[in-house]
Amino acid sequence: MADQDAQDRNLPASPKKIERSRAEGQLPRSRDLPHFAMMVAGGAILSVGGPSVVDSLQKMLTRALHFDAQMLARPALMAERLGELTLYFIAVVGPIAAILVVVGIASNIASGGWNWTMKPLAPKFSHLNPLAGLGRMFSGHGLGQAAKAVALALVLGIIGAMVLKDRLAAYVGIMSVPLPAALAYAGQQLMGGLILLGIALALFAVIDVPMQRQLYMRRMRMTREEVKQEMKENEGNMEMKGRMRAKMREMAKRRMLAAVPSADLVVMNPTHYAVALKYDDKSMAAPKVVAKGADLLAMKIRDLAKDNKVPVLQSPVLARALYAHAQVDREIPAVLFGAVAQVLAYVYQLKQAMATRTAAPDQPDPQVPPELDPHNKPGFRPEDPANDDDFGAEAT
Structure with a gap:
């Protein structure tokens, strides 16, 4: 039945149906583009502000591990110190998190456009049906998304394993150098791995963005019956407008006479x-x-x-x-x-x-x-x- 329905949907979606789907929160969204954008933004933050962030975290750790007799005699002071360190950590990491959130929202808007609706948050009890869930999992769209996710995980895993194998000796050698130098060296090695992962995500995003739009338009295709029904609705609206115009013309004629x-x-x-x-x-x-x-x-x-x-x-x-x-x-x-x-x-x-x-x-x-x-x-x-x-x- 699903194959027959897919064969019947061979007409392009009308603007009215696309508008209804947007009102329901259905948009062509790519998951790979936000991943790539956030990784690039994270790498840029680490390359520009990494040393200052590491220095701030190091100071916070030094202060957190500093104890004296006065603190041991006042247990309440420990709670105050914990609150101060929490606020300090938020002040250091908060701007980074805010930048990543903005980048994630902007990349989603770039892939599918801006759309504001609360309908996707409404509870849908049909999703609690396990049979319907299995049907969605084993549908063409579900299997395609699963295959893409597996391929992405394999590619990223292989790249990560190759980077780790190539630099394992360097990571072991970090343990013999002072902490500041070790952190700086680890950051350099991490940037090299992020660049390779970013290239892989960029390739997936270039493929996924147009593919999601094409799949979305395919899902929105209409049957001949749907097109006829929509034309009837539009004609009904035109008839109503025509009757209103005729009534207003009659009122204008009466005023003139x-x-x-x-x-x-x-x-x-x-x-x-x-x-x-x-x-x-x-x-x-x-x-x-x-x-x-x-x-x-x-x-x-x-x-x-x-x-x-x-x-x-x-x-x-x-x-x-x-x-x-x-x-x-x-x-x-x-x-x-x-x-x-x-x-x-x-x-x-x-x-x-x-x-x-x-x-x-x-x-x-x-x-x-x-x-x-x-x-x-x-x-x-x-x-x-x-x-x-x-x-x-x-x-x-």
């Missing part, structure tokens, strides 16, 4: 576009669009305007330009100030003529720059929702 009765003028062409304008010289620097629409919505705006005795002016070019370049609840573009001013002046004159029962003024022919007419742009369609910037802004 509610503002039509308070407009000063509706500019439209006979069938396709309608734009409702409002202007108050005390609170507005320029006329503002309170509603706009195309086709059926344009007819609805026109009917509302007539029902509420809002003047409707037929100006096809100006209506198209306002529809294409103006947005609801915002002032009209500056390039259309002159044309809109003409039609507003006509409306005010018409209202005054009706109030005084004088002759109606002539209807103006506002001049609109040709480049602002959307009909001069190929591919423009009034029924295209993408042309309705206000609805799109509301939806987002």
